Amino acid sequence: MKTHPIISTIHAYLDDLVAIRHDLHAHPELAFQETRTSDLVAEKLAAWGCEVHRPVGRTGLVGVLKGDEGRSGRSLGLRADMDALPIMETTGVDYASTNEGVMHACGHDGHTTVLLGAARYLARTRHFDGTVNFIFQPAEEGRGGAKAMVEDGLFERFPCDAVYALHNSPDIPPGVIGVRAGPTLAAADFFDIHVQGHGGHGAHPYQTSDPVVIAGQLITALQSIVSRNVPPLESAVVTIAAVKAGNLEGRNVIPNDAYLSGTVRTFTEAVQERVIARMRHLVDGIGSAFDAKIGLDYHKVYPATVNVRAHAELVADVAAGLLGEDRVIRDVHPAMGAEDFSFMLRERPGAYFRLGQGGVAEGRVLHSSKFDFNDAVIPTGSAMFCQLVETVLKRA
Numbered sequence: 310m311k312t313h314p315i316i317s318t319i320h321a322y323l324d325d326l327v328a329i330r331h332d333l334h335a336h337p338e339l340a341f342q343e344t345r346t347s348d349l350v351a352e353k354l355a356a357w358g359c360e361v362h363r364p365v366g367r368t369g370l371v372g373v374l375k376g377d378e379g380r381s382g383r384s385l386g387l388r389a390d391m392d393a394l395p396i397m398e399t400t401g402v403d404y405a406s407t408n409e410g411v412m413h414a415c416g417h418d419g420h421t422t423v424l425l426g427a428a429r430y431l432a433r434t435r436h437f438d439g440t441v442n443f444i445f446q447p448a449e450e451g452r453g454g455a456k457a458m459v460e461d462g463l464f465e466r467f468p469c470d471a472v473y474a475l476h477n478s479p480d481i482p483p484g485v486i487g488v489r490a491g492p493t494l495a496a497a498d499f500f501d502i503h504v505q506g507h508g509g510h511g512a513h514p515y516q517t518s519d520p521v522v523i524a525g526q527l528i529t530a531l532q533s534i535v536s537r538n539v540p541p542l543e544s545a546v547v548t549i550a551a552v553k554a555g556n557l558e559g560r561n562v563i564p565n566d567a568y569l570s571g572t573v574r575t576f577t578e579a580v581q582e583r584v585i586a587r588m589r590h591l592v593d594g595i596g597s598a599f600d601a602k603i604g605l606d607y608h609k610v611y612p613a614t615v616n617v618r619a620h621a622e623l624v625a626d627v628a629a630g631l632l633g634e635d636r637v638i639r640d641v642h643p644a645m646g647a648e649d650f651s652f653m654l655r656e657r658p659g660a661y662f663r664l665g666q667g668g669v670a671e672g673r674v675l676h677s678s679k680f681d682f683n684d685a686v687i688p689t690g691s692a693m694f695c696q697l698v699e700t701v702l703k704r705a
């Protein structure tokens with residue numbers, strides 16, 4: 310297939326975009342600390358002719374661009390995330406992090422650059438009718454920056470009929486787009502369990518209510534939720550990630566307390582509520598069976614990322630038109646990871662898709678100290694956003 314004209318146009322200034330990407334990579338910032346990043350984004354957007362609004366959701370910002378026929382009143386939002394992770398980089402690249410212990414290990418430097426590339430193209434061409442909102446969000450990594458923007462009036466201040474976002478994917482070949490209708494990333498919840506027993510002498514356990522034994526029963530019982538309570542064609546994960554009780558030196562002491570913590574991943578509210586109900590039941594039942602008080606603190610952190618079918622199909626069709634049908638995976642696997650773009654998708658219809666970039670075979674997986682965004686896929690990502698705009702906000 311011949312290279313699409315949008316991709317060729319973006320290729321002409323790819324060097325500028327790669328320079329931006331490397332600059333962002335060298336200066337990573339953690340959640341809600343993205344001040345240098347948002348300054349850089351604001352400066353580029355303004356220079357290219359977008360209206361810049363900030364702050365939106367603390368360190369977030371929005372660039373607004375109207376088409377050459379801004380009459381329709383139609384609008385859409387395109388989102389990129391800007392934050393980095395607390396990881397010590399080991400890539401050895403010459404634009405490696407200069408902020409020790411902080412690293413763009415999830416490719417958000419690439420996502421920010423891809424969206425800037427789209428803004429530059431669309432600001433120059435304006436072949437659309439309506440308004441595009443370029444949404445640069447902070448704090449995607451576990452801190453809910455998307456939620457902060459929504460709570461700061463994102464969609465009231467910048468109306469969007471639909472929202473789209475992408476994430477790079479090391480397990481999809483470079484330049485291939487993956488998307489699916491329905492749940493695409495899981496809801497991520499965290500829990501903390503406190504077993505309150507009665508401690509005593511390690512030689513006289515009959516005088517105690519031993520929280521270590523109770524915690525052991527709980528660990529085993531909680532494993533039965535996924536295997537026995539979740540329908541086999543549905544999915545869920547219950548992971549106990551930490552266990553703490555007693556003191557390793559106190560070999561003859563039964564402690565008063567034991568603590569467990571972990572995460573639950575689900576794709577639907579029905580399964581999520583079933584897992585929570587079973588957890589409560591097991592915690593209460595084991596507590597009463599062993600005469601201990603067990604507290605369960607359950608926090609819903611990120612909801613599932615759910616694509617609206619019509620919008621997922623639109624993304625796939627746009628990708629096929631841009632890259633050829635053989636470069637589109639229309640039923641890409643859902644993943645148990647989570648993404649706070651879900652908070653935007655709860656407010657507005659839209660879709661979240663994957664931009665293949667390769668790298669798994671070389672160990673460049675997400676959140677690894679060897680990860681690096683693949684600059685070669687910047688034009689594909691930017692062109693996807695541009696073509697979505699020119700399709701959804703088509704001129705009459």
Ligand SMILES: [Zn+2]
Nearest residue numbers: 415450675676
């Ligand atoms: Zn990440």
Ligand SMILES: [Zn+2]
Nearest residue numbers: 415416417476
């Ligand atoms: Zn990410």
